[in-house]
Amino acid sequence: MKLWLNGQLIDASEARIDPTDRGFTLGDGLFESLKVCEGQPLRLAAHLRRLQAGADALAIPLPFAPAVLTAAMTAVITANAVQAGLLRLTLSRGPAPRGLAIPAVMRPTLLILAAPAAPPAPPARAIIARCTRRNEFSPLARFKTLNYLDNVLARREADQNEADEALLLNSQGRLSESTVANLFLVIDGTVLTPPIEEGALPGVMRAEIIDRLGAKIQPLDPGDLGRASEAFLTNANGARALVMVDGKPIGDGQPGPVTLGLHQIK
DSSP, X not given: OEEEETTEEEEGGGOOOOTTBHHHHTOOEEEXXXXXXXXXXXXXXXXXXXXXXXXXXXXXXXXXXXXXXXXXXXXXXXXXXXXXXXXXXXXXXXXXXXXXXXXXXXOOEEEEEEEEOOXXXXXXXXXXXXXXXXXXXXXXXXSOBSOOHHHHHHHHHHHHTTOSEEEEEBTTSOEEEESSSEEEEEXXXXXXXXXXXXXXXXXXXXHHHHHHHTOEEOOOOGGGGGGOSEEEXXXXXXXXXXXXXXXXXXXXXXXXHHHHHXXXXX
């Protein structure tokens, strides 16, 4: 496998990350996942805008211009002959001395990996996570940071309950998102999704679905799951039907017409 690391396209076996890199020691960094279709990264500009916004928020200098990153992603896709799959772009603050203080001089690490597409996921059966909650007051809730431990714990809880996913409540007990996706409900024919202010990640696919379907952004409670005729989850991979939560079916327990109509979106 070929990857792109700090300006070079190299074999994965040759890649080296400094052991003092704050991405490893502190989770100090960001990532973006981009879908690849017909050998091209989709929604590239939107992903790069979110990466830049996150880098600005964390005061991590983005070491390469968008044009360089675009060329690097193309090089990784070509070198690995990926026609359909995913790219992951990871940015960390880079190597630094011990401690939390941000170093005066930074050498950020930037890594780009490619992976082939996974088989289509079946409709999801979820639980509502009890082990953790989404902190909607944290500025980090708006970016894909390298610290995903709350999501990891929630996914472990889902696995322990033989579920495919976990929905995360925020500190007020309202729905925010799932461990890896944004959440949409269809209630009385209207497509609804939680606000960013409620802890929902400002997903790139989320924004496209809101625009395409005219979805309404409003707070959602767990009780709204019982009122929904269908539900679905979205991320860079696309849309996935959500058919059951905590053992109770959403609607008739099958993917609904709105969800099925989203499969045409790349």
